[in-house]
Amino acid sequence: MSETQPDPQQPQQAEDAVTPVLTTKQAKRANATVMGMLIATGLTLALCLVPVLLNPSPKMQARNVDVTAAANQAAGDAGYSPLDPELPDGWTANYARWNTGENNGVPTWEVGYVTPGSEFIALTETNAANPTWVYESTGDSAVAGERQAGGVTWELRDSSSGKASMVAEVEGLTVVLTGSGELSEFDVLAEHVVEDLRGN
Template identity: 50%
Template structure:
């Protein structure tokens, strides 16, 4: 006798599995990207690649023209004596050019007319053997206010002998220090974070240069030609 009773509620229908697959084992239909959408997506990716390539091409010449410094640091070859000779005619004194061999390297040398401070100066920067720095300033127009500015308001902490002369020692207590010498008509200030031993070596070379130069007697005039 044929069973005509209704199916129990919630029971799966004939020909279908509980997870939605057909009885024949057919897999669910996977979504397919239309050709137009795929073309637009590819176009966006290609556009990004082109933009990136253009950006690299724009910055590459700048990088090539400005290479990274070498591991031993940038050490320009400054002819201090030649620049000093150019400044001598207007400085009112012979600028010091301390001879330190290859131990100290200069990274700038210049004559400053003092248009802002009112004190004309001869300035040289030195890289020390221990990769520190000492700045040299020489003038025949020193005054107390200018001196405090040059030494960063550091108090006098004693004296230090170098080159047979007693230099005034000033120390900020924060690494920066200065050695000051009034000799043969000019004032020389050495300032920087270098060790005192390196200060003494440079100071001795400064004294030797001062003793080999004539004392300052001529009033300064205009700035030298560049």
């Protein structure tokens, strides 16, 4: 009895039979679907970009607030003469205010300065500082060293947000400088702060 040998061509024919073949119309429909998806995605991205481009990220605005007038107003509440340093050309203040310390129990005098390099440094002054307040005021920063400015040794601090801080006690008042400015800009502000404090 002879055994039937399998035809080596049969598996190949089975594979060929399973391979799908698209007609010209089907291929056009498939391509049209892909093109439609690409166009829809492009339009969606364009619509998302329009508001972003129309609203660029704000740069630090120089409002040039009258710090002297605000300091004179705050003096009665503060019990001391709030800082109003005379800074070189190019420095402007975008806010100056008295904070009653309702939230943390530490009343403060606060001024926000825009540097000539368009960076920002906040000045905070108080006669009621404590270690917790200093830590929070400097953005939960760690002491990184010391820096001399205006004949005073300032505590230099770095925070995880990348902002720097300088802290010093001068004439019985604690001053905190915090912001994104260059350390050379911090030095300029610190020197004028010490000059103003010692002149008062």
